[in-house]
Amino acid sequence: MGGKIICQNRKARHDYFIDEVLEAGLVLLGPEVKSLREGRGSLVDSHARVKKGEVFLYNMHITPYAYAHHVRLDPVRPRKLLLNKREIKRLIGKTEQKGYTLIPTKVYFTRGRVKVEIALAKGKRKYDKRRALKEKQLKRDIEEARKRGRY
Numbered sequence: 001m002g003g004k005i006i007c008q009n010r011k012a013r014h015d016y017f018i019d020e021v022l023e024a025g026l027v028l029l030g031p032e033v034k035s036l037r038e039g040r041g042s043l044v045d046s047h048a049r050v051k052k053g054e055v056f057l058y059n060m061h062i063t064p065y066a067y068a069h070h071v072r073l074d075p076v077r078p079r080k081l082l083l084n085k086r087e088i089k090r091l092i093g094k095t096e097q098k099g100y101t102l103i104p105t106k107v108y109f110t111r112g113r114v115k116v117e118i119a120l121a122k123g124k125r126k127y128d129k130r131r132a133l134k135e136k137q138l139k140r141d142i143e144e145a146r147k148r149g150r151y
Contacts, residue, residue: 006039006106007043008105009043009104009106014129017128018119018120018121019100019119019121020120021105021117022087022091022119022120023117024082025082026079026080026081026107028062028114029071029073031071032062032073034068036062041063042062043107046060046104047103048118050091050102054080054088055118056080057081057116057118058076060076060107061075081116091120094120101120101121101122102120103118103119103121105118
């Protein structure tokens with residue numbers, strides 16, 4: 001999964017345990033695509049939810065395109081995600097389990113199409129975050145010591 005990255009949710013890996021990652025298409029209008037081509041999108045506080053057998057992305061902010069005077073769109077309107085029926089059914093089963101949620105991790109272009117990488121994730125507790133930071137710092141210290149020749 002790749003292409004030209006428009007925006008990322010870097011805090012997602014800090015705040016959640018990510019179990020599974022899916023690629024989904026995103027239903028957009030013309031001015032929104034032009035705005036994303038300029039890199040004017042944000043995934044801060046965004047999430048996905050299954051509603052009536054369809055998956056929607058909420059709170060993704062796309063700044064209105066400056067030269068589109070004929071259409072005024074809400075920058076944070078819910079946007080439909082394009083997934084296969086069996087993927088949606090599996091997501092329904094997983095998200096009904098306690099603690100699982102759908103978090104978008106990045107938005108990017110692939111062959112001219114806007115794609116969203118959504119992750120099935122479980123929220124971290126405060127002590128999990130502290131443990132992860134401690135492990136990260138420990139790895140960094142070990143690498144630093146190895147470079148200096150202490151190990």
